[in-house]
Amino acid sequence: MSLRLIDLSQEIFQGMSVFPMHQNTFIMTNMTHEENMQATGSKSLGFSARNLLISEHGGTHCDGVWEYKPSGQTIDKMPIDYFWGSAICIDLSHISPTKYIEPKDLEEALKNSGQTIYQGDIVLLYTGHYDRYFNTDKWQTTYSGLSYASATWLAKQGVVNIGVDAPAIDHPDDLNFSGHLVCGEYDITNTENLCNLDKVVNQRFLFFGLPLKIRDGSGSPIRAVALVEK
Numbered sequence: 001m002s003l004r005l006i007d008l009s010q011e012i013f014q015g016m017s018v019f020p021m022h023q024n025t026f027i028m029t030n031m032t033h034e035e036n037m038q039a040t041g042s043k044s045l046g047f048s049a050r051n052l053l054i055s056e057h058g059g060t061h062c063d064g065v066w067e068y069k070p071s072g073q074t075i076d077k078m079p080i081d082y083f084w085g086s087a088i089c090i091d092l093s094h095i096s097p098t099k100y101i102e103p104k105d106l107e108e109a110l111k112n113s114g115q116t117i118y119q120g121d122i123v124l125l126y127t128g129h130y131d132r133y134f135n136t137d138k139w140q141t142t143y144s145g146l147s148y149a150s151a152t153w154l155a156k157q158g159v160v161n162i163g164v165d166a167p168a169i170d171h172p173d174d175l176n177f178s179g180h181l182v183c184g185e186y187d188i189t190n191t192e193n194l195c196n197l198d199k200v201v202n203q204r205f206l207f208f209g210l211p212l213k214i215r216d217g218s219g220s221p222i223r224a225v226a227l228v229e230k
């Protein structure tokens with residue numbers, strides 16, 4: 001079997017767009033090659049590395065339930081199987097950012113995909129937001145999101161990780177943060193700031209978006225990929 005990786009991750013760099021109220025990303029040089037050679041006295045080789053100051057929710061990342069529910073599990077304690085496994089991506093790109101994603105939209109998108117949701121699946125929502133608004137002033141403000149009913153619909157199908165190509169699974173107007181609220185009710189995870197979902201839409205594939213093993217972490221940046229048959 002011939003396999004191919006599709007990168008679903010955004011780049012990490014100083015100046016990257018970050019969800020409101022989270023830490024902005026700063027990247028500092030710890031030591032240059034020259035400084036290190038001077039420090040060790042080596043005439044042949046020195047190492048250079050940088051220091052990252054980044055939010056646990058910077059760029060493409062997954063959330064531990066503890067982030068928004070103090071009794072929930074932190075990212076290091078959540079089942080690792082929630083972060084990789086069999087996944088599908090469904091097409092919701094026709095839904096206006098002024099609207100919520102509703103259960104009927106999920107049902108229709110699932111039917112159109114020709115796929116089925118199984119217990120333990122990861123479901124990625126292709127909203128088209130990354131393609132339309134990444135690198136614009138609408139990126140952090142103008143996207144669709146799950147209603148309480150549609151998030152519950154996914155959780156009830158046994159979905160363990162809801163991914164999206166937008167800054168959040170919630171609608172930006174939704175002060176109940178319904179997507180997260182439901183993830184907290186079912187103790188499941190969510191993955192935000194994905195990209196390239198157009199390349200996997202309507203397919204079943206293996207998804208990997210493993211968090212760093214951050215002790216007591218509220219979440220973690222990930223390298224999200226889809227493993228597909230060529």
Ligand SMILES: N[C@@H](CC(=O)c1ccccc1NC=O)C(=O)O
Nearest residue numbers: 019057068167168169177180192
């Ligand atoms: N996407 C956000 C989480 C988020 O949007 C959120 C989660 C729970 C309760 C409120 C939230 N948003 C706050 O503006 C994050 O990655 O931290």
